[in-house]
Amino acid sequence: MHDRHLKQMFWGAGIVFVLVGVWGWYVRLTQGHLDTDYGSLIPWGLWVASYIYFIGLSAGSFLISALVYVFGVKRFEAIGRTALFAALVTLMLALLAIWADLGHMGRSWHVLAYPNFKSPMAWMIWLYGAYFLLLAVELWFLIRRDLVNGGRGSGWKARVYRVLALGSQEDSDVSVAHDRRVVRVLATIGVPVAIMFHGGVGALFGVVAARPAWNSGLFPILFLLSALASGGALLVLVTAVFQDGWRRNRDTVVALGRLVLGLLLLDVLFQVSEYLIAGYGNVPGHVAGLKLIFTGPYWWVFWGWQLALGTAIPIALLAARRTRNDPRFVSLAGLLIAVGFIGLRLNIVIPALASEEVTGLAEAVASPRLSTEYFPSLSEWALTVGIVGLGLLLFGLGEKLLPQQKEDPVDVRP
Amino acid sequence: MWDLWPCPISLCLVTMASMQRSIGASPTAIDGGGDSRRWSRRELIDHLGLVGAGALAASMGGGLVGVLGHAAPAAASTGATSSGVNRKFRYGMVIDTRRCVGCKACVVACKAENKTPPGVNYTVVVEDTRDNPDDKPLFLTKPCFHCENPPCTDVCPVSATFKREQDGIVVIDYDRCIGCRYCITACPYGARTFDFGESYPAIEEETAWARVPSPEYRQYRARQHETSPIGNVRKCTFCLHLQDEEGRYNKAAGRWPACAKTCTGHAIFFGDFQDPNSEVSLLLRERQAIRLKEELGTEPNVYYLL
Numbered sequence: 051m052h053d054r055h056l057k058q059m060f061w062g063a064g065i066v067f068v069l070v071g072v073w074g075w076y077v078r079l080t081q082g083h084l085d086t087d088y089g090s091l092i093p094w095g096l097w098v099a100s101y102i103y104f105i106g107l108s109a110g111s112f113l114i115s116a117l118v119y120v121f122g123v124k125r126f127e128a129i130g131r132t133a134l135f136a137a138l139v140t141l142m143l144a145l146l147a148i149w150a151d152l153g154h155m156g157r158s159w160h161v162l163a164y165p166n167f168k169s170p171m172a173w174m175i176w177l178y179g180a181y182f183l184l185l186a187v188e189l190w191f192l193i194r195r196d197l198v199n200g201g202r203g204s205g206w207k208a209r210v211y212r213v214l215a216l217g218s219q220e221d222s223d224v225s226v227a228h229d230r231r232v233v234r235v236l237a238t239i240g241v242p243v244a245i246m247f248h249g250g251v252g253a254l255f256g257v258v259a260a261r262p263a264w265n266s267g268l269f270p271i272l273f274l275l276s277a278l279a280s281g282g283a284l285l286v287l288v289t290a291v292f293q294d295g296w297r298r299n300r301d302t303v304v305a306l307g308r309l310v311l312g313l314l315l316l317d318v319l320f321q322v323s324e325y326l327i328a329g330y331g332n333v334p335g336h337v338a339g340l341k342l343i344f345t346g347p348y349w350w351v352f353w354g355w356q357l358a359l360g361t362a363i364p365i366a367l368l369a370a371r372r373t374r375n376d377p378r379f380v381s382l383a384g385l386l387i388a389v390g391f392i393g394l395r396l397n398i399v400i401p402a403l404a405s406e407e408v409t410g411l412a413e414a415v416a417s418p419r420l421s422t423e424y425f426p427s428l429s430e431w432a433l434t435v436g437i438v439g440l441g442l443l444l445f446g447l448g449e450k451l452l453p454q455q456k457e458d459p460v461d462v463r464p
Numbered sequence: 465m466w467d468l469w470p471c472p473i474s475l476c477l478v479t480m481a482s483m484q485r486s487i488g489a490s491p492t493a494i495d496g497g498g499d500s501r502r503w504s505r506r507e508l509i510d511h512l513g514l515v516g517a518g519a520l521a522a523s524m525g526g527g528l529v530g531v532l533g534h535a536a537p538a539a540a541s542t543g544a545t546s547s548g549v550n551r552k553f554r555y556g557m558v559i560d561t562r563r564c565v566g567c568k569a570c571v572v573a574c575k576a577e578n579k580t581p582p583g584v585n586y587t588v589v590v591e592d593t594r595d596n597p598d599d600k601p602l603f604l605t606k607p608c609f610h611c612e613n614p615p616c617t618d619v620c621p622v623s624a625t626f627k628r629e630q631d632g633i634v635v636i637d638y639d640r641c642i643g644c645r646y647c648i649t650a651c652p653y654g655a656r657t658f659d660f661g662e663s664y665p666a667i668e669e670e671t672a673w674a675r676v677p678s679p680e681y682r683q684y685r686a687r688q689h690e691t692s693p694i695g696n697v698r699k700c701t702f703c704l705h706l707q708d709e710e711g712r713y714n715k716a717a718g719r720w721p722a723c724a725k726t727c728t729g730h731a732i733f734f735g736d737f738q739d740p741n742s743e744v745s746l747l748l749r750e751r752q753a754i755r756l757k758e759e760l761g762t763e764p765n766v767y768y769l770l
Binding site for chain 2: 082083084086089090091093094151152153154157158160161163165166168169170171172175254257258259260261403406407408409411414415418419420
């Protein structure tokens, strides 16, 4: 397939998805939560699952970019900027998804004004704020000279660059070396921040003793590993489609594939550990969640989506000698993991909630809001698809507007 | 449960509290803690550092301890009213499952009192389905338990839900709650429901019913599109809008939680556990009561008699 076609598909999908999303957002903004399908027994649904999915992509992409900017891994230099940009975009998507999920969207500022630091959720939001600023500043220092250079000419793009350069005129190599030092410091600060906030998302679920299937010390670690695996997969995909495409980024794509394989295997190890311990422990509440995952009405989310599509096939593609060095197959594996991990996120959020806290609760009152059944409503899907579409468009715009990686000086070490 | 607490600690708390009162110290948590019953596990742990030395001394006189441990509630109940303590009441319920016939009058009374919309229930009656259809069914009417250690309040990112200092009732500030529903996931008893915005037909069709406000929290909110409490988490308040200025209920005057007031089988007993002569305290002393999911350490204030 030609690179141009890939990009056209990307843009086409982005536009269609956003149009679908406009309807979803319209329903959400005019009717509130009336058209959602979750209830008070399963209070979190697709939006929360997509939120942890996107935030995982962000943390994963950022941590992989840190390989370049903190640890100086030369092999991944070509994707440093892309990774950082991906982290910024997916962070915005995550915040959009969780914003839509709030009962009162207009009160999101309450978390900043009246934080309760006993709550993992308050910590998370504050860390997101710090992380957002850090990402934006780091990215700016990374592309500052290109903005200065690009702003010299005339035309709309130069004008955009001049605005984005924020008045900076310096384009000497000395100034770039200075930029690099700043980037290195920021990236170094960012690593613990990313580990804290994403481990924190795991903790947000892990601390809930009322839901035995969440209440595991493995959760923060599991979240970080899933983040790294899915973030890496996203970067494979983005590298293959954008900039010069998979033909020119061949070595990077293949190397990233190896990294993703390792991370994915580690993630599987932790998941198996979680399932085995819970299964053998045989504590009713814990086992109920597992049974729903493996044999519940949505068994195919685990066996088909998460396991086959998101784990087994990609592992085969990334490990087999015939496919692991072919950037097309590696990119396909990246796509499968990126899509398959949505299933994983759904299985984290929903089955653990889908058993009654007290036996008989679902039958006590005849109400669809007090049910252990949940399948996202059409508008829930639409809104989520819209967020994905916005992500695709932002990636496209980023590629069109932002200076490209190839103008980077080769040596990133100060 | 309270009997399990090492008595040296309660003894020493009582001693310290009375010492503080006698020297006229300002009202503090310790001052209010003369009654060992009022101490939650967490508070105890917080203050262990303070009382460590006292506990050591007290533990030497093991024989005295048991007597004083039991005597403490009566001794402290006077202190609770005279000194400016934070905690004046510990409201709770004792529910006699053998008196419950599963008529669900409590569910309806609660709806009528609090004007809750469809899908929002402050109390429900769950039925434990038996394997043998000839067995007597077990009904469990289940309001919010207003736990001593509520797991729902700690997780709220904006402190919109909290346990009231004066009477231990767990409440929600509708104007602060952002509707994230984290507290629903954290409640082990399914006591919280989200108000999605559905209304009963009489209200949707804008009949006179639509203008009747809910007396909840004495805020008198009428049901309006996209306005709190729509988009908020809601829960049982022990009908606290029926309290007088001092925070007391009055059964004879009808100012009593709607479910307990209406219960056809007199299965729901409501009252102040801090008052040793209240109906609920008597029942706890005389009967064997259980609480749900003790293993989580939430210490519910609703007990069941089996």
